[in-house]
Amino acid sequence: MHDSNKDEAEKSQVAPAFDEPLYVNRPVAVNKPGFLSRFDKIWDAHWFTNDGPMVQELEQALADYLGVKHCVLASNGTAAMGLLIDALELGGEVILPAFTFVSTAHLLTLRKVMPVFADICPNGHDLSVEHCRALITDRTSAIIATHIWGRPAQIQDLQALCDKAGIPLIFDAAHAFGARSGGQMLGRFGRAEVFSFHATKLFHTFEGGAVTTPDDSLADRLRKFRNFGFTEYDQVDCIGTNAKMSEVHAAMGLANLETIDEILAQTKNVYDAYDDGLRSIKGLELVGPRAKAETNHYYIPVLVDEAKFGMTRDELVARLHEQNVLVRRYFYPGTHQLAPYKTGEGHEHRLPATDQVSSRIVVFPGGASLTVPDVSRLCELLERMQSHNAP
Ligand SMILES: Cc1ncc(COP(=O)(O)O)c(C=O)c1O
Incomplete structure (x- = not known):
């Protein structure tokens, strides 16, 4: 077998890091x-x-x-x-x-x-x-x-x-x-x-x-x-x-x-686990709230710095999907770049911060359906990806 074909075949046989998919904001079903x-x-x-x-x-x-x-x-x-x-x-x-x-x-x-x-x-x-x-x-x-x-x-x-x-x-x-x-x-x-x-x-x-x-x-x-x-x-x-x-x-x-108190508490535990786990990974920045107490901790928005992480946002998304971590690109592209609005007269199209953020953002699974050990394993996976890929 040609070497690159062999690599591909081996790669496809490797089990994903997570047996069950981790979804961004999987519906809560607790009561x-x-x-x-x-x-x-x-x-x-x-x-x-x-x-x-x-x-x-x-x-x-x-x-x-x-x-x-x-x-x-x-x-x-x-x-x-x-x-x-x-x-x-x-x-x-x-x-x-x-x-x-x-x-x-x-x-x-x-x-x-x-x-x-x-x-x-x-x-x-x-x-x-x-x-x-x-x-x-x-x-x-x-x-x-x-x-x-x-x-x-x-x-x-x-x-x-x-x-x-x-x-x-x-x-x-x-x-x-x-x-x-x-x-x-x-x-x-x-x-x-x-x-x-x-x-x-x-x-x-x-x-x-x-x-x-x-x-x-x-x-x-x-x-x-x-x-x-x-x-x-x-x-x-x-x-x-x-x-x-x-x-x-x-x-x-x-x-x-x-059960909202329980849901909010577990959601915060998950957020805090990301906050800890992502802190040491170069090239991934958890976008924090202005004041910590004011967030509901439900969303895990992360900005990817390609130069430091060693891969683009889109490569990271594809690699994580292979591992059953179904991260999403929210909100990409910005509404002003979507087909019905792209060419519309009068729509504002010079939105540099929107364009910049939407090209780098990736939203990770968050919320009470996740567990802290899941988040820790995911952060370890990200750390390994970074150390293998970083320049
Ligand atoms: C920011 C924002 N606005 C509006 C909506 C629309 O809500 P719904 O899906 O309940 O119609 C959504 C949801 O999906 C949303 O995320």
Whole structure:
């Protein structure tokens, strides 16, 4: 056999470092009895959707937990953001980061609102307040900032900017359940915040989402909008859609909320294990939060320095996938580089920090489904990769 073929054959026979795949944010499944007992109640009550008792209980429980007056549940985070955009009647232009999930740009574009992409801070990867300031025009109707990596955006500075411009500040808090700012839970800031409770999020309802807000009339409008504009039987007050959460989804949320302290504690253990393990590996930098206590510890964003690590970000991703470590390139490319936005007129395309970070970022498996020994083994693997490859 030719030598290189032999090498290839040998390589393919080597077992991966992990028998089971390690996923980025594998869904948490810790409270089966809590879910099944609620499922039995739903079954017996024959009330499966349409603002049922589980949805009402979860809305109150989440509002209490987050310390905000209203929590309006929705079928998913994107639907929740859509309800909010409609309820606030946003038009013209909306400023948002390109370094985030694509859903908000799509929602705006579908509604003929221009998404105006602002750059991020190279350190925390959150929205640059300075760039937002430069992008505000008399057509700007809102800023939608993401609490990226489960850490707060620069809330006070963004609020001051929006107050001056007379526009609402909205937060995409999809990543940020359980994170805080100034000791207070995220969910109570700006005009409203939007959560995703997708199965891969720290707190989930299988699929789901919510808008949280202190504003009574906004909450009222959101509730109407999510149920076709109905206010009574046979009475439709406004245009609306179907963005309701079902009872089974809410039951999963209640079961997960019962164990949230446990989930947050294990998530932190996993984060701390990465923090320790990655510290000594040249060329891999765990992107830390501004203030340690403010993160929910769920995301493990790592920047790869090719020169020091000895391989590119993409080579590292491919090598780790071979080992059953299914790291992801979030958010790559930035939304401004995706096909629907790349050539669009008016879209901001000079986003140097976004481009730089999205070409070097890799997100590692994190959260309560992982164990500390898994993280230690993974860091040892990375250390070996670095020492074999570094120049
Ligand atoms: C930052 C961000 N915003 C919005 C969303 C959309 O949430 P959903 O998947 O619940 O519609 C996601 C999720 O996947 C996200 O990560």
